[in-house]
Amino acid sequence: MTTSFDRRTFLKGATTGVGLGVIGAMGLYSYSPLRKAHFPEVERKMTEIGTIKSLKVINISETSWFDNGILTGDIKHAGGLLVDQYLYNWPPFGNGKGLGKGSYEEGIAKIKQYLPHDLEKAWEIIEKECINVDNAGGFAALLEIEEMDGNKRKFLLDTGWSYKWMDECFKREGIDTMLRNGEIEALIISHEHFDHYWGLPVTLKYAPDIPIYIPEGFYKEGLQYIKDSGHTGQLTELKNGLNKIIPGVATYVFPVPIICRVFGEQSIYCNIKDKGLVSVTGCCHQGIIQFAETAYNELKYEKDNFYGIYGGLHISPFDDWDPKYDDLVISLANYDFDMIGCNHCTGLVCANKFIDAGYPVIQGTAQHRSKDTAYLGNGDTITFG
Amino acid sequence: MERYGAGYLEERKLIARAPGLIPGLVSLVLVLAVFYATWWIFQDPRGYFRMYTPYVGYMYCRWWLVMMIWMVYLFDLYPFKRVWLEKSHPITKGIVLTSVSVVILLILIKGFFEFLLGNFGLAYFNPAQLEKLPGITSFFAIEYACLAILMFAAISSWLSPAWVIAFEKAPWANLKQPVLGFTLLAVTFFLSTIVYFVTMHSHMGILYQPWQYFTSIAPPYWENFADTVSGNFHIAWIMCCTVVIWLVETIWQRYPFNLIKNDNLRRISLFIGIIAIALAINFFLYFAQELTWGEAIRGTRREHSPDWRWLHVGEMAIFWLVPALVLSFYFNNWPNKFSMPVNVAVRTIITLVGAVVLYIVYYKTSHLFLGTQKGFSHPQQFPMIPMIWLVNIMLVHHWFMDNWPMWKMVPKTSDEIAAEHAHEAEVLEDERPTRSYGWGIGAGVVAGVAVFFVVVAILPSMYAAIDIIS
Numbered sequence: 001m002t003t004s005f006d007r008r009t010f011l012k013g014a015t016t017g018v019g020l021g022v023i024g025a026m027g028l029y030s031y032s033p034l035r036k037a038h039f040p041e042v043e044r045k046m047t048e049i050g051t052i053k054s055l056k057v058i059n060i061s062e063t064s065w066f067d068n069g070i071l072t073g074d075i076k077h078a079g080g081l082l083v084d085q086y087l088y089n090w091p092p093f094g095n096g097k098g099l100g101k102g103s104y105e106e107g108i109a110k111i112k113q114y115l116p117h118d119l120e121k122a123w124e125i126i127e128k129e130c131i132n133v134d135n136a137g138g139f140a141a142l143l144e145i146e147e148m149d150g151n152k153r154k155f156l157l158d159t160g161w162s163y164k165w166m167d168e169c170f171k172r173e174g175i176d177t178m179l180r181n182g183e184i185e186a187l188i189i190s191h192e193h194f195d196h197y198w199g200l201p202v203t204l205k206y207a208p209d210i211p212i213y214i215p216e217g218f219y220k221e222g223l224q225y226i227k228d229s230g231h232t233g234q235l236t237e238l239k240n241g242l243n244k245i246i247p248g249v250a251t252y253v254f255p256v257p258i259i260c261r262v263f264g265e266q267s268i269y270c271n272i273k274d275k276g277l278v279s280v281t282g283c284c285h286q287g288i289i290q291f292a293e294t295a296y297n298e299l300k301y302e303k304d305n306f307y308g309i310y311g312g313l314h315i316s317p318f319d320d321w322d323p324k325y326d327d328l329v330i331s332l333a334n335y336d337f338d339m340i341g342c343n344h345c346t347g348l349v350c351a352n353k354f355i356d357a358g359y360p361v362i363q364g365t366a367q368h369r370s371k372d373t374a375y376l377g378n379g380d381t382i383t384f385g
Numbered sequence: 386m387e388r389y390g391a392g393y394l395e396e397r398k399l400i401a402r403a404p405g406l407i408p409g410l411v412s413l414v415l416v417l418a419v420f421y422a423t424w425w426i427f428q429d430p431r432g433y434f435r436m437y438t439p440y441v442g443y444m445y446c447r448w449w450l451v452m453m454i455w456m457v458y459l460f461d462l463y464p465f466k467r468v469w470l471e472k473s474h475p476i477t478k479g480i481v482l483t484s485v486s487v488v489i490l491l492i493l494i495k496g497f498f499e500f501l502l503g504n505f506g507l508a509y510f511n512p513a514q515l516e517k518l519p520g521i522t523s524f525f526a527i528e529y530a531c532l533a534i535l536m537f538a539a540i541s542s543w544l545s546p547a548w549v550i551a552f553e554k555a556p557w558a559n560l561k562q563p564v565l566g567f568t569l570l571a572v573t574f575f576l577s578t579i580v581y582f583v584t585m586h587s588h589m590g591i592l593y594q595p596w597q598y599f600t601s602i603a604p605p606y607w608e609n610f611a612d613t614v615s616g617n618f619h620i621a622w623i624m625c626c627t628v629v630i631w632l633v634e635t636i637w638q639r640y641p642f643n644l645i646k647n648d649n650l651r652r653i654s655l656f657i658g659i660i661a662i663a664l665a666i667n668f669f670l671y672f673a674q675e676l677t678w679g680e681a682i683r684g685t686r687r688e689h690s691p692d693w694r695w696l697h698v699g700e701m702a703i704f705w706l707v708p709a710l711v712l713s714f715y716f717n718n719w720p721n722k723f724s725m726p727v728n729v730a731v732r733t734i735i736t737l738v739g740a741v742v743l744y745i746v747y748y749k750t751s752h753l754f755l756g757t758q759k760g761f762s763h764p765q766q767f768p769m770i771p772m773i774w775l776v777n778i779m780l781v782h783h784w785f786m787d788n789w790p791m792w793k794m795v796p797k798t799s800d801e802i803a804a805e806h807a808h809e810a811e812v813l814e815d816e817r818p819t820r821s822y823g824w825g826i827g828a829g830v831v832a833g834v835a836v837f838f839v840v841v842a843i844l845p846s847m848y849a850a851i852d853i854i855s
Contacts, residue, residue, distance in 0.1 A: 017829015079435025
């Protein structure tokens with residue numbers, strides 16, 4: 001080893017040392033508690049959205065489809081969870097070419113002339129052109145909001161999938177009459193998925209001019225479907241983030257990528273006087289804890305309390321499972337919800353895990369083709385406040 | 386004595402058919418074209434086989450990589466004779482060797498995992514066994530089985546080359562093929578099995594309700610440290626190991642471990658060093674996500690959930706592997722004119738920039754042509770699949786086809802090989818540490834730590850300045 005100083009050798013060592021220093025710091029510091037000093041303090045925005053007296057949710061339909069095996073079989077044979085939903089040849093967009101070979105344009109061309117006034121005729125065509133027509137159900141819920149002065153206002157959250165099934169459900173719950181009478185102020189679409197959105201003509205059949213709120217992120221087919229379904233009212237595309245609807249009620253749009261080529265979902269916050277915040281979701285692809293965290297960071301709500309949840313929580317819709325869902329089940333305790341009304345894409349496995357964990361899950365009656373009492377089923381109601 | 390493919394990659398001389406960057410750029414275009422064509426045929430959700438379900442395509446993609454590593458690094462392309470490797474047309478070699486890799490791949494997955502292990506050992510390796518359980522649909526039975534099998538591949542893609550690159554095949558390097566290949570296979574597969582059981586088995590054990598307490602540790606032991614019960618925590622560092630091993634082999638030329646003269650010390654240092662570097666990258670990439678997206682929140686979904694962030698660590702690491710292989714395979718591992726540490730440093734910077742650009746371009750555009758969904762955190766979307774698929778195509782091109790058509794393969798003469806070894810020894814001798822080198826190391830470490838904190842300080846604003854997904 002030489003003892004004299006050599007600049008070139010020094011630089012070679014220094015170059016190597018930089019690498020060692022960077023890697024060493026990365027390894028020793030990056031996951032140490034010290035790193036937390038770099039995280040900015042998140043200041044709660046405490047945005048006021050007002051309050052309402054109470055919220056009643058009528059579960060019009062939570063059975064988005066009736067047989068998991070059939071639906072996942074379609075997904076399996078069409079190419080998996082990333083296949084574009086408009087390619088499946090699921091109702092109503094059928095072209096008669098079979099699974100995975102459909103298209104919006106070919107499907108809508110066959111039924112457009114009957115939308116929304118003659119859904120029976122449209123459905124006859126759909127039954128010939130589409131696959132597994134009888135497996136289609138849908139998700140829709142009616143929100144009855146009691147304002148602070150006692151005035152009641154109604155909103156429809158989602159409009160289901162199958163024309164035939166949703167029309168039956170609407171009639172069963174009297175939604176058809178409410179729509180016809182103009183009692184329902186607006187249709188709020190949570191996201192573009194088939195089971196929440198493709199039943200749009202059923203709503204428009206009774207109220208073609210109903211105002212519609214959709215979240216930012218719809219694909220061109222989804223936007224075209226609103227026109228092709230015969231909508232004549234106001235369409236509002238809500239931007240990502242918080243959107244106040246009426247005093248005490250707001251939606252929040254999350255720019256999330258979703259299976260079957262869908263992007264973006266909005267869910268609803270209702271601030272119940274003297275109780276706390278209720279989160280109402282269609283599918284909640286953003287995750288219920290993300291939704292709660294967003295509320296915590298963005299909103300001011302009564303008693304700073306998470307009062308309740310209603311809706312699909314998109315955990316195990318096909319009764320599939322993943323350890324990350326256990327993270328959710330474990331972590332939900334931190335949010336201390338007083339009432340949990342779940343169904344649909346929450347999944348039976350998850351609902352049972354919630355119950356086993358001792359969460360205040362409101363159980364249902366398993367009627368009108370809902371499968372289990374572990375969660376709120378078709379025709380069941382839940383009232384907050 | 387028949388040598389099969391032993392030393393074949395080092396002893397072949399690839400003569401460019403065009404000057405400058407042209408061969409590399411043309412090859413890159415060709416490789417990307419083949420990638421896209423094969424992606425459409427096999428993986429794309431709009432294509433022919435639609436294997437990107439995602440786990441089916443992911444499983445085959447990962448194991449195909451391992452198959453090629455086995456063939457080239459463990460078995461030295463046995464039973465293909467050296468003269469065949471040297472004389473056959475690259476297209477013939479590409480077709481034959483790729484076909485062999487696929488046959489072995491199918492035997493391994495269908496025969497070993499699904500039939501043998503899945504029927505006589507662990508049910509979750511076989512979809513048919515899982516479908517017997519109430520509530521499990523055929524689609525998810527296949528996805529679960531593929532997940533388990535591909536997790537094994539992730540480990541194997543780290544340990545199989547590790548024994549060759551780090552341990553230099555010791556202590557069996559003098560064995561003949563196929564004894565050497567089977568020995569290395571047995572050892573690395575055995576180690577992979579152990580690592581699988583202590584890292585992934587518990588993930589599979591809690592996939593079913595109730596948790597399988599009797600057969601797996603539930604909740605997994607890493608829960609509190611990783612802030613998740615998901616095995617993605619292990620996927621993260623294992624993927625980093627997979628990437629680091631190829632960085633060491635290509636752009637880093639095993640520097641600085643190759644300065645260690647003692648064989649055993651060098652081998653052990655390199656094996657442990659790869660893990661240490663991988664862990665450092667692993668933790669930093671997790672930290673980088675915290676700096677850009679905020680702290681993870683356990684139980685939530687997408688960008689904010691710890692399990693996805695660990696997965697994304699592995700995904701980000703893979704984005705570094707691609708430019709490193711491109712530089713090594715198609716641009717002669719440029720630069721080579723400086724000292725080894727400077728060459729290594731320049732290549733590291735080039736490939737890091739390449740990785741960042743690739744990451745941005747991928748998330749900005751991939752949904753427009755790969756049939757995937759836009760967004761970072763689609764739960765069924767793995768950029769590892771197209772990246773590894775691209776790596777596989779590059780390996781076929783570089784290992785099996787001698788970079789044809791832009792290069793011509795000519796075996797080096799024994800004089801050329803001897804001269805090359807002498808040159809390597811000379812270069813290493815030139816890099817032997819001196820006191821000045823030691824002072825340089827000391828100063829460099831201080832500067833390196835400073836660089837780390839500068840990066841940490843500017844990362845959030847850098848991320849905010851780039852609108853990756855609109």
